[in-house]
Amino acid sequence: MSTKTEAPKTRGTVQEMTNQVLRDCGMTTMFGNPGSTELNFLTDFPEDFRYVLGLQEAAAIAMADGYAQATRNAAFVNLHSAAGVGNALGNLFTAYKNHTPLVVTAGQQARDILLYQPYLGADRATEFPRPYVKWSIEPARPQDVPLAIAQAYEIAMQHPRGPVFVSVPSEDWAETADMPTPARTRHDTVPGPDALADMAAALKAAKNPALVVGSGIDRDGAFDAAVDLAERMGATVFEAPVSSRANFPEDHPRFAGFLPAMPEGLSKLLEPHDVVAVIGAPVFTFHIFGRAPIFDSDTAFWQITDDPDEAAHSQVATSLLGSIGASIKALAGLLGERKANPATPLRAKPDKAKGRDPMGIDFAIQTIDATRPDGALIVEEAPSHRPAIQRDLPITQGGGFFTMASGGLGWGLPAAVGVSLANRDRRTICIVGDGSSMYSIQAIWTAVQHDLPVTFAVLNNQGYGALRGFAALMQSRSIPGMDVPGIDYVQLAASMRCPGTRVTAHGDLAQALRDAHGAAGPQLVEIAIDPATGKIY
Structure with a gap:
């Protein structure tokens, strides 16, 4: 018996080449809820793949979101034409806000009948999920489908990460295509040295600095790096408003609690601090209308984010762009030795709750x-x-x-x-x-x-x-x-x-x-x- 491993095909059906792209990208777990426009893609489902069935498209998207966040790799979702995408849109919006990398595909009716408004056809399919995807495409030719999905993966994984969408006509899968060779992007970018030096100088000069940690920290695997930065800053640490991840150990003596999404309450907590560094979060996300008095004070705000839109919409901060983990480590390297932690934790332990019925x-x-x-x-x-x-x-x-x-x-x-x-x-x-x-x-x-x-x-x-x-x-x-x-x-x-x-x-x-x-x-x-x-x- 031969033990020689066969080399991957470089040419085959669109379906075969797409499956090879998915293998190369580590996306062999597929989430979905199938319909007739997806059957050609799913036929002869590969033995090395796993199909996770959601009983409604919104559930399929959220399952993929949780999986992608936990694995820190993009997850693959296959939806059913326009109606299925419509069902999924609420949780697609959440994935976009979560900065979760998803490659979302949906079936489309056959190209030959698209001009005749066919049953289950999607008019302007690429516009349907916008603006809550980073990129949206229906490839012009069947042979372009594998490359489009490879590019979709790359775009989903680039900072700021998020979902992308590919619409594929149902008969494309049997056509012939070449195996694409997409580019690969390094994600460990940091701000320029002068910008980092200016931020480090401001933090060193601060009399009472605060560090506000946001979801970008844990998304980028920088949880421990944030602890190192806080101790070098000698900072009081707060969690950013409506953060979707935990970004700092909540039993650490420097952790002071959670900032509310209310301008007045947030301002009151930050008022004692002369310099505030916000990392991996906007400055700030509010839920209640009002002006934050802290923005009219002498407090200096600095921000590190991997999202240019987040930087553009942040108020009063000097913003530095870079991947969160690499930027934190570069900044920490400029701050010197760690400072002693408070003898008494900044956040008091809660009182023990009393048991009663009905339950509190x-x-x-x-x-x-x-x-x-x-x-x-x-x-x-x-x-x-x-x-x-x-x-x-x-x-x-x-x-x-x-x-x-x-x-x-x-x-x-x-x-x-x-x-x-x-x-x-x-x-x-x-x-x-x-x-x-x-x-x-x-x-x-x-x-x-x-x-x-x-x-x-x-x-x-x-x-x-x-x-x-x-x-x-x-x-x-x-x-x-x-x-x-x-x-x-x-x-x-x-x-x-x-x-x-x-x-x-x-x-x-x-x-x-x-x-x-x-x-x-x-x-x-x-x-x-x-x-x-x-x-x-």
Whole structure:
């Protein structure tokens, strides 16, 4: 028997050459929900590929988002023509805001009948996902498809990373094409030496510097580098508003907490600092209208970002462009020795929550913290409970926390499936609100099919708690559509063969969570939360 490995083909069908491109790019896990315009691409599916079926296109996109973030490589998604892309757009918007590299393809009707407005044809297919993709193309010729997908991967992975879109007519896959040889880009760019020297000089001269860390840090694998920078700066460290990753160990003595997306509250926290360095985040993302008084003060702002648009829209900062990890290391090298950390941590530990029924959110989150296994990954989509999660569930390691940067619902539950697919050796805990879960509850089915180690912790306050919080904050009254009673989440999970339990008594919660985490596959724990607890900021 010969053991000689055959060389990859340099010419073949468009389908064969595209599959080879996907292998070369490390995208052999494919997420999708197929339709008739995708069948030619999916026929004779390669044995070395894995197809992850989402029962709705929005779920497929979010699964791919979680997977791409966890692997730090672009993920491949195959959608169905215009209607499928439309279903996916909400979570495509989230992927864009998350700076998640995705190569999204969609089937198109055959070229021969496109001029006749065929059934399932997509008019102006490349415009449909804009502006929330970095690049969008329908190749002019069938033989251009493999190169277009290779280029799409390269663009998705270039900073700032994000999704791209390729529309492919259904009959193109059987045509003949050559194997493309695309360019490869180095991603370790840094700002110019003079710019870095100016920023380092400002930080050295600061009497009370602050470091604001954003999602770009953890996306670029620079979690530990940010700690080194903070200690060399002697800085007070804050997490940027609405950050979608954890970018600094939240038990570090220099960590002071989370900046709110409110101009006045943010200004109050930053007011004592004469120099503020913002790295991997805008300056700043606000959710509530108002002018930040800190912008009218003498505080100097510096920013390092890999996103030119982010730099252009940041207020008052001197912005430096470069990849985050390489830029942090270059800046740290100019700052000298580390300074001593505070003897007393800047952020006080929260008080122990009291158990009561109905259950308070502080008690529930503290119990999730106390029972989570070592190395567990957290995926969160519970906006009304985010302050409690930030306070009571500290993240201390890089790559350990994921949430959505867009504010749109329906991402968290399927994203947890994608994160778990990339980390089968660790438990993933999905903390999701009851309202959020109903946008994409069918993702539980995919977790069952792949027997993933996921605990879905559904915080059930019987409605849209975030809206209740905003109504109080904005003094709105008599708002309809906030209550969502009468849904049995355990039965919904059971219908998809996922075991579950409902917890209404605080004394039962810890054991229910331990049992769920100890199971081999997916489990759902529905936690009845007092609707009166929880707030936005």
